[in-house]
Amino acid sequence: MNEPGEGTQAPDFTLPGDNGSEIALASHRGSPVIVYFYPKDNTSGCTKQAEAFNAHYGEFLDAGVTIIGISPDPVASHDKFKAKYDLAFPLASDETTDVATAYGVWKEKSMYGRKYMGVERSTFLIARDGTIAKAWRKVKVPGHAEAVLKAVQEL
Template sequence: MTKVVQAGDAAPDFTLPRDGGATMSLADFKGRKLVLYFYPKDDTSGCTLEAQDFKRLAGDFAAAGAAVVGASPDPVGRHDKFRDKYELNFPLLADESKQVLEAYGVWVEKSMYGRKYMGVERSTFLIGPDGRIARAWRKVKVPGHAEEALAAAKSL
């Protein structure tokens, strides 16, 4: 059974490889707000729209004192291509082992056309400067989501 992380919980720690080849940890954001969003796959329609929305609002997130970071099970090389193709201006984390996806409870059984498989449930977590989950969105619908996350980051 996957643990469900919710508002008030300590954000599960992570250190993952990121686009460009470096690594990034939750500790890198200590004392700052972090919008950590999990998405299924680079360069697919919903994931591309979501990334473009976060890119478009990047200045507003920065003004609200919040960093934006995307994460998926795709490898770093695929993240590099996705970042370059859409000129993304925030880091993309590669969780190929799915340990962080599982820690946040977003690696779930999905069903399409009667076939069951494991995949990423599109989810976003607003992590406060104290390292606790301030807000959790699950089963995210992309239209308007980045704006909703921004409003929550501003109010934190």
């Protein structure tokens, strides 16, 4: 499976979202979108990442950008995670991992010598025309939300 890169069309998706919503990438065409993939609700790195995006949410809004967080967790988990940390942006549930696979972020990982499949923390800035303007793969959380915001402001 080829990983979509910068300048290519972002794979379209429609996923169940928090609070019974439906999240469709196509409904955001015409404005930039941040789609970030994270491994699991309520884990330390994923919580820090969500809090960082949330801390800058007003600045992303000012830049006309929507943020969508995606993980394989079920909607019920997203609802609790979103409420616990008062997240302002939608979370989408990719339980089948079809969307993560389409974006090339469903990868073999290894922890303590055990191999397993999981989400490689990644963020995509999708331009108004639906192409990937910038892709960050193997994201390290500290400073990431700020780097994404800077890229958005330069768009």
